[in-house]
Amino acid sequence: MNGPARIRVMVVDDHPLLREGIAAVLARQTDIELVAEAADGLEAIEQFRQHRPDVTLMDLQMPRMNGIDAIAAIRRDHPAARMVVLTTYKGDAQALRAIKAGATGYLLKSTLRKEMVETIRSVHAGRRHVPAEIACEIAEHVADDALSLREIDVLGRVAVGNTNREVARQLGISEETVKAHLKNLFAKLSAKDRTHAVMLALKRGILQI
Amino acid sequence: MNGPARIRVMVVDDHPLLREGIAAVLARQTDIELVAEAADGLEAIEQFRQHRPDVTLMDLQMPRMNGIDAIAAIRRDHPAARMVVLTTYKGDAQALRAIKAGATGYLLKSTLRKEMVETIRSVHAGRRHVPAEIACEIAEHVADDALSLREIDVLGRVAVGNTNREVARQLGISEETVKAHLKNLFAKLSAKDRTHAVMLALKRGILQI
DNA sequence: GCTGCGCTCCCCCATCCGGGGGAGTCGCTG
DNA sequence: CAGCGACTCCCCCGGATGGGGGAGCGCAGC
Incomplete structure (x- = not known):
């Protein structure tokens, strides 16, 4: 079955075991292909240049360069890049900053496998994908202004x-x-x-x- | 090759993706078998009772019941159980408490695949396995007394x-x-x-x- | 039995904190 | 250009904080 092109995905996270888990889940999807991995923001930029993935899953807390800066840097050069934030916490400042930096999706690491592949497909199709949980957290705090x-x-x-x-x-x-x-x-x-x-x-x- | 019995492992973590990653790594080892998974401390106790794994990989921060309490509970009933702490941070109070609760090994989630399987084999063989990184952190703070x-x-x-x-x-x-x-x-x-x-x-x- | 430590309470006092008020400059934006 | 907000500085002042000292009780370990 050499039908429609598969969704090319890159995963960026400093935990090798988590990358391994994502790789395992994606390997079971026929329409998704993992084309690159990176352990921090600098690697992510380099790998993005080489592989041009359709969708990038990006952790926020990483050594050397964090996810927000990496998203901003990649989006500056490639405005069409689809970036999904992948994080442990649901801190709203983080979420808001990531979305401002150009993220089109937001995933908690505690989410299930199914939700992850659905988000990848959804984001690849051009939709924004921010779970209600996160959207509420953001809405709750955009009213009161951010710190300078x-x-x-x-x-x-x-x-x-x-x-x-x-x-x-x-x-x-x-x-x-x-x-x-x-x-x-x-x-x-x-x-x-x-x-x-x-x-x-x-x-x-x-x-x- | 039906040689020596394989090491039976349980993994306890509230992040399904991380469990998936560990499962993928362990699946490639011929001498290790993943027999159970749990998402929190209470599930861990239940699963332990059912499957009696040789080695348990246990996260510390989890909903419902944390890893320290789960380790203590399991060790109380099964003093021979081998428990390896699996955590994101290297907070010494956590490490020290876990070891006091009966953990025989300590693994950072940012460690590599190889180190994980080596730790499992090492702990199963009866050795304690605490990386120098953690041991130093602990040693640095056991001198000054703990808070009441x-x-x-x-x-x-x-x-x-x-x-x-x-x-x-x-x-x-x-x-x-x-x-x-x-x-x-x-x-x-x-x-x-x-x-x-x-x-x-x-x-x-x-x-x- | 003595010692150490956790927990409790008390004194004094210099300093710091935070809430109230007002006000000026600069840069951006409508 | 008027207005807004970030950033800066100033006043007053009550109350909170933290450093110093001492002291008693109870429990566990030596």
């Missing part, structure tokens, strides 16, 4: 135990400004204090551990 | 934005006592303040997000 880069920077320094004064010195700004940034981001995150703010930022994927 | 249950409880409440007074009221103790617990755990974690302490506890697997 400066606010994220300040919060990141607070997270590692710096006082307002230390953050101010590190950034070359006044302590009052640091306090202003914190006041603003507390309101955005609905945080009760700096510790709570760090926890919420971690939950939403704004900060990483 | 009360301290972990206090820190967990601080992490979600409670003030010392609120924590005191929740626990029915004095605010001074809460401050004492915090002072002690700051010293144990080498934390600069409560926010830093929460971050360090998350890194070490003492707290979960």
Whole structure:
């Protein structure tokens, strides 16, 4: 049966065992072909150039270059590339950022085999595929605005135990400004204090551990 | 070739794709046989009873019942059971707790196929198998003592934005006592303040997000 | 029986934090 | 150009935080 061309897929993840699992599932599909694998964002860009897969499954948390940057880089050169985000958590900041970067689908690693191949077919057919679970998480938080880069920077320094004064010195700004940034981001995150703010930022994927 | 009995393996993980990957790798080994799968701790206990695998690969973070509790429960009834921890992070508190619960091996999910099968054979042969990477992490922190249950409880409440007074009221103790617990755990974690302490506890697997 | 440690409580006090207010510059966008 | 938001700085001030000290009780191990 040499019918319609098969969907050419690349999988990008730093866990070899997970790649192996995806390969095993895809091998059982007659209409899907795994043409490339990569363990991080840089490899992904290189492999994409060589193999031009129809659909790319991309993890977000990876060494060297993360998935968001890799998606953005690939989409810049190949706007037609179909990218499906593959991640463990359902952090909304991550999801939103990935979709902004050009992802057309979103898959949790805890999903079943069937859902994965359906997503690949769906995305290849040109449809967006974001599960209701994720869509809700995103909708829940697009209302309250995102943190600015400066606010994220300040919060990141607070997270590692710096006082307002230390953050101010590190950034070359006044302590009052640091306090202003914190006041603003507390309101955005609905945080009760700096510790709570760090926890919420971690939950939403704004900060990483 | 119906030679020596094959090593009977069970894999416990809430990610079906990862289980699939492990199954694919094990299928290529002539001396290893995958006899059972489970998606959480409770299923693991049930499946163990039914199939009595020689070696169990167990994830730590799972819904319903986590891996530590499952390992402890299985080892209580079957002290000879060989348990290998399979996890994403190398948090030392997790590693140490797992080994205390009776794990005989420790595997990072980012390890290669080869290392996994070698670990299975090694553990089945009665050897302990903890990679140097993990052993170092553990050794680095066994010197400074672990947090007490009360301290972990206090820190967990601080992490979600409670003030010392609120924590005191929740626990029915004095605010001074809460401050004492915090002072002690700051010293144990080498934390600069409560926010830093929460971050360090998350890194070490003492707290979960 | 003594020691160590977890847990509890108390004191003092310098410092930090966070909420309230206002205000200026810059750059983007409608 | 007017408005908005990010970023910057300033004021005041009550309350929270954290570092220092000491102390009692109960339980487990040596």
